Amino acid sequence: MAMAAPGQLNVNESPSWGSRSVDCFEKLEQIGEGTYGQVYMAREIKTGEIVALKKIRMDNEREGFPITAIREIKILKKLHHENVINLKEIVTSPDGNKYKGGIYMVFEYMDHDLTGLADRPGMRFTVPQIKLLTGLHYCHVNQVLHRDIKGVLLLMPSKDTCSNLLIDNEGNLKLADFGLARSFSNEHNANLTNRVITLWYRPPELLLGTTRYGPAVDMWSVGCIFAELLHGKPIFPGKDEPEQLNKIFELCGAPDEVNWPGVSKTPWYNQFKPTRPMKRRLREVFRHFDRHALELLEKMLTLDPAQKGQDKLWICTCCLCRFFLVGNMSRSNLQANTATLAGICIFHNSLKHSIWLPSADSSHIILYAL
Amino acid sequence: MLAMLQVHAYYEFSPVTAFLSVNYFDRFLSRCSLPQQSGGWAFQLLSVACLSLAAKMEESHVPFLLDLQLFEPKFVFEPKTIQRMELWVMSNLKWRLRSVTPFDYLHYFISKLPSSSSSQSLNHFFS
Numbered sequence: 426m427a428m429a430a431p432g433q434l435n436v437n438e439s440p441s442w443g444s445r446s447v448d449c450f451e452k453l454e455q456i457g458e459g460t461y462g463q464v465y466m467a468r469e470i471k472t473g474e475i476v477a478l479k480k481i482r483m484d485n486e487r488e489g490f491p492i493t494a495i496r497e498i499k500i501l502k503k504l505h506h507e508n509v510i511n512l513k514e515i516v517t518s519p520d521g522n523k524y525k526g527g528i529y530m531v532f533e534y535m536d537h538d539l540t541g542l543a544d545r546p547g548m549r550f551t552v553p554q555i556k557l558l559t560g561l562h563y564c565h566v567n568q569v570l571h572r573d574i575k576g577v578l579l580l581m582p583s584k585d586t587c588s589n590l591l592i593d594n595e596g597n598l599k600l601a602d603f604g605l606a607r608s609f610s611n612e613h614n615a616n617l618t619n620r621v622i623t624l625w626y627r628p629p630e631l632l633l634g635t636t637r638y639g640p641a642v643d644m645w646s647v648g649c650i651f652a653e654l655l656h657g658k659p660i661f662p663g664k665d666e667p668e669q670l671n672k673i674f675e676l677c678g679a680p681d682e683v684n685w686p687g688v689s690k691t692p693w694y695n696q697f698k699p700t701r702p703m704k705r706r707l708r709e710v711f712r713h714f715d716r717h718a719l720e721l722l723e724k725m726l727t728l729d730p731a732q733k734g735q736d737k738l739w740i741c742t743c744c745l746c747r748f749f750l751v752g753n754m755s756r757s758n759l760q761a762n763t764a765t766l767a768g769i770c771i772f773h774n775s776l777k778h779s780i781w782l783p784s785a786d787s788s789h790i791i792l793y794a795l
Numbered sequence: 796m797l798a799m800l801q802v803h804a805y806y807e808f809s810p811v812t813a814f815l816s817v818n819y820f821d822r823f824l825s826r827c828s829l830p831q832q833s834g835g836w837a838f839q840l841l842s843v844a845c846l847s848l849a850a851k852m853e854e855s856h857v858p859f860l861l862d863l864q865l866f867e868p869k870f871v872f873e874p875k876t877i878q879r880m881e882l883w884v885m886s887n888l889k890w891r892l893r894s895v896t897p898f899d900y901l902h903y904f905i906s907k908l909p910s911s912s913s914s915q916s917l918n919h920f921f922s
Contacts, residue, residue, distance in 0.1 A: 483878065487860060487874050488857070488859055488860060489847055489878040490847075490851070492857055498892075499852060502893060503893070515890050517886065
């Protein structure tokens with residue numbers, strides 16, 4: 426779907442939304458299951474283009490057309506970004522009654538998800554990491570919470586738990602599966618459900634029952650994935666909610682009114698509060714990580730959601746920028762640490778709408794405005 | 796139509812939801828005609844479907860389809876029927892449910908107002 430130039434009406438936009446039949450596509454194989462439907466790899470018969478077809482499941486009669494599908498379509502039509510999956514069109518299946526049959530969403534086809542690629546030895550994750558943050562930041566600027574970012578899941582090889590981060594053969598990463606996503610608005614601060622995000626990537630504020638939350642929930646997920654990629658396995662593989670919280674406390678320390686003002690007022694704090702004092706062991710456990718990666722991780726895995734991206738970060742960002750711009754500009758250093766830098770720049774408020782990326786030959790850093 | 800707004804008020808939906816549901820209603824009728832001699836059930840079915848779609852677009856909590864038919868004792872539709880109507884509406888609107896409403900411009904205009912004594916100028920603006 427092309428965007429019109431400023432001052433022009435968008436008259437070129439495809440008129441075919443919802444009007445074509447799924448028969449225009451030839452299903453090749455089932456490639457997975459999303460939050461609420463099967464996903465097929467398919468070929469468009471006319472053009473030969475390979476696409477992904479996601480069938481919208483309509484089991485729950487009481488609510489009619491599923492609200493998750495409405496939200497996913499609404500959000501995907503709003504977002505146009507190279508690191509967010511592109512919804513091409515919607516097609517219907519004509520079997521029998523036209524308005525009874527299946528509804529399919531047509532996406533661009535992506536070759537891999539993060540699950541498959543993480544197994545490859547020698548795979549570098551700096552670039553996907555930046556892309557993830559770029560795509561996610563774009564969502565947040567547009568007031569969309571993804572609420573289901575999940576990573577490698579090496580230990581859960583079942584079909585419906587695959588990663589939502591898709592990668593094509595050119596190495597482009599795209600954020601997909603907006604089935605749990607929703608718009609948020611800073612003013613309303615509405616009550617949202619706390620039963621979102623795959624358990625391993627769910628932040629402590631949701632596990633403690635908070636229903637007012639913001640972009641910090643997605644940032645926690647990114648932090649978990651970041652650590653997972655560097656560490657080689659999921660860092661918080663909890664079996665259930667209590668165990669999940671316990672794993673978080675063991676690594677990040679137990680929350681109290683000092684490191685997280687207001688935590689004792691969260692709905693389930695008394696039920697889940699740690700029985701013994703626990704110290705933050707993040708730096709100790711991940712001491713083999715790059716110093717700057719660790720710095721970033723410290724920020725992303727901060728217990729108090731209100732502290733993610735606050736003043737302290739500004740100082741740390743300044744130090745890092747100076748380090749990169751004035752100090753060590755060697756190529757290897759640069760590549761290894763760009764992710765860290767890009768991530769930190771995103772957090773830093775005055776650079777909120779920009780991102781730093783290495784130039785093609787990695788000899789210098791370019792500041793991109795988003 | 797009135798019933799649609801009654802239900803809207805009952806659930807304290809936002810003004811955008813009301814605007815959108817009427818928008819879908821109008822746009823649908825400008826493309827298709829419904830059976831006139833049906834005693835009005837077709838229009839009522841359409842209004843429930845439009846309200847349900849608009850609520851799903853805008854609200855964070857959306858009641859079940861049966862609960863959207865509070866004040867309408869004359870006809871109560873099965874969820875399955877409404878779901879089919881929703882699909883018919885959406886395909887007729889070409890899946891364009893994100894209508895541009897005056898609400899989209901409101902914040903822009905408010906931001907253009909002089910910042911000092913903003914409430915006064917707002918009153919002036921809307922009087």
